[in-house]
Amino acid sequence: MAQRRANSWQADQQRRQQAAQREFLRQQREVARMERAAEADRKRQERERHQAHLDRQAKLAADRTMQVEKEIDQLRRLLQDSLTVDLPVSLRQLRRTHKPQRFDPSPWPGPGPAPRWEDYAPAQPGALAKIFGGGRRYEEQLAQAQHRFSEAEGSHQRLGRDHDSRLQQRRAEHQSEQNRQAAAVQKFNDELEGRFIGYRAGDPTHVEWFLDQVLDASSYPKKFPRHHRVAFRATDASALVEIRLPSEDIVPAERGFTHVKSRDEVKTLPRPEKERKELYASVLAQCALRAVHEIFAHDRDGVVDSVVLNGHVTTVDRATGQQVSPCLITLSTDREQFDKLLLSQVDPTACLKYLNAIVSPNPYDLEPVRPIVEFDLTKYRLMDSLDVVSGLDSRPVLTQLTPTEFEHLVRQLFEAIGLEAWNTQASKDEGVDAVAISKDPIFNGECIIQAKRYTKLVGVESVQALAGVVEHKRAAKGVLITTSWFGRASHTFAAAHGRLQLIEGAELVYLIKEHLGKDVIAGPVPPKRRSSR
Missing domain, CATH: 3.40.1350.10 (Trna Endonuclease; Chain: A, domain 1)
Structure with a gap:
């Protein structure tokens, strides 16, 4: 019997050990499975992060390429874009209008509602209170209440008069400011009309003012210089214009960008030097033609018969490091000749050649040309006077x-x-x-x-x-x-x-x-x- 119990106990022990061993192995397998799952998840997340990074880099390259292409398109359309815009410089467009503002008294509220006697009157005593002297106290309270009420009424009336006085003063100040603004607008419009009358009469000062307005109103891309000078000679109705041209770096050196996955870098695709030079020459030609077009197009009264234009670029001489301002384009044309041009169809550089303009043979290298007319604009106006x-x-x-x-x-x-x-x-x-x-x-x-x-x-x-x-x-x-x-x-x-x-x-x-x-x-x-x- 004892032997059987011992054998049974040993069998139980063996079963328990085997069960424990199986559980241990099962736990090890579960741990290994979880580790494999975690590793797979980590690798998946790493792949996703890497792919997201690659996508971002590719998008960055595409966005930068798109930006460059947009800049190039703007450069190619400098002349075309100026042909489709409404003329912003006219008497009607420049005239100012005054819209009177109504006086708003709300920032200065009055003294509020008048005092009410009900808020000051004491409570009347009852019959029993009157018997025990309440009537005399009520009379005293009534006299005091009437005094306070009278003071409150007086204070409210004084506040009302002060408020009305200040409001009237502010109303007068508001009206005075409105009158001042209206007078300033009227003065501006009168001066503006005088300028246009002088411009139509061919007065050099007013014609130069008008042409300044025309060139100032022209919309160019952000990096373009906006400096110009103008002179008008009444004797032959000729306008002499000096414009500031953009430097050669206005043309992007990049043709585009691409993402190289093997090296994980955004690579710059350089623009061929020949293409940069040709595009820069086109930009200069478009700027010159555009300036002449805008002058003739705005000058609907035909005050200006001819335009002499010099285009200078301000940049740094690569040889000396000094700032230079060479003339790269100079041309002379009259209205009759220029009106024959179909600017929406022309090749800008060929058009300048047709107009007998003198153009730098190597504008990209800042090789200057001699202007058709050299003059000091300030002195030139003195000569006209x-x-x-x-x-x-x-x-x-x-x-x-x-x-x-x-x-x-x-x-x-x-x-x-x-x-x-x-x-x-x-x-x-x-x-x-x-x-x-x-x-x-x-x-x-x-x-x-x-x-x-x-x-x-x-x-x-x-x-x-x-x-x-x-x-x-x-x-x-x-x-x-x-x-x-x-x-x-x-x-x-x-x-x-x-x-x-x-x-x-x-x-x-x-x-x-x-x-x-x-x-x-x-x-x-x-x-x-x-x-x-």
Whole structure:
């Protein structure tokens, strides 16, 4: 019996040990399964994070590429975009309006409701209270209440009068401010109308103001410079415009971006150098054409007949590190010629070539060109102001001088400017009235001077003749001075030659005033040219 019990106990022990072993193994398998599941989940999350990172990088590359493409599209459409916008510069658009504001008394509330006697009156005593002296106390309380009520009424009335007085003052101040604003708007509109009247009459100051408004209103991308200068010459209705062009870095150096998965980096795709240069040349051409278009398009009254435009870029010279402002585009066109252009269809660079514009052969490398017309805009306006003067009888008229006197005056002018100058003998001048040599050792060149004491247009053949003398004499420069004026063909020929300078009567008057201190009259005022429409 004892043996059987011992065997049974051992069997139970063995079963329990086996069960414990099985449970232990089961727990180990569960732990291993959970570890495998956790590892799989970790790897899945890592893959998801990695894929999300790759997606973000790819999206970043796509977004940056899209931004570059947007910038490029803006650059390609500079001219096109200006053809579809409404004209923002007009008397109606610039006129201001005054909308009177009603006076609002709510910020200054009154003293509130008037005091009520019910809030001050004491309670009347009952019959029993009257027997024990309550009637006398009530009379005293009533007198005190009436006194307080009277004081409250007086205070409320005083507050009401003060409030009414302050409110009336504020109402008057409000009305005064409204009147001031209305007067300021009316003054602005009156001045604006005066400016437009002056502009339509061809007054240089008001025409320049109008053209400034036109160019200021033009909407360019953010990185574009917005500086310009304008001058207007009433004698031939020509506008001289200097605009600031963007530098070469306006064209993105990147063609796009791509995400390289193997290296997990956003790689820049460079824009070919040839493409950058071509696009930059197109941008400059579009800026020039756009400025001329906006001037003619806004000038619906036809005040401006022609435009001379110089486009400069302000940048840093790569060789010297100094700031430079080379002229990269210069052109001259009139309204009749420009109106024939279908700007929505033209190739900008080809269009400039058609207009005989002078364009830098290498604008990307900032290779400058010589402007068709070089002038100081401030001084140019002063020259125009001398067209109308008082006291004509007290001032010498240049056309009344003898030819010899005029030639000597020109020689003295160049001496005053700082050159050594001589007059030539009349019988052997070969078309040369004076010769000037710069005292500057760097220039060290001969300047041929011809003086034309004319009262009418100087023909282009005179300019061509001077060019021949300059070439024959191998001179550094030729200057043709007249008391009258030159035609557009003469200016175009001189600009194309490159070593000729034309000085008309108005500029000659200014130079004599500045360098010789003499107030003179050139002669007849040139007729105002009008384009046929």
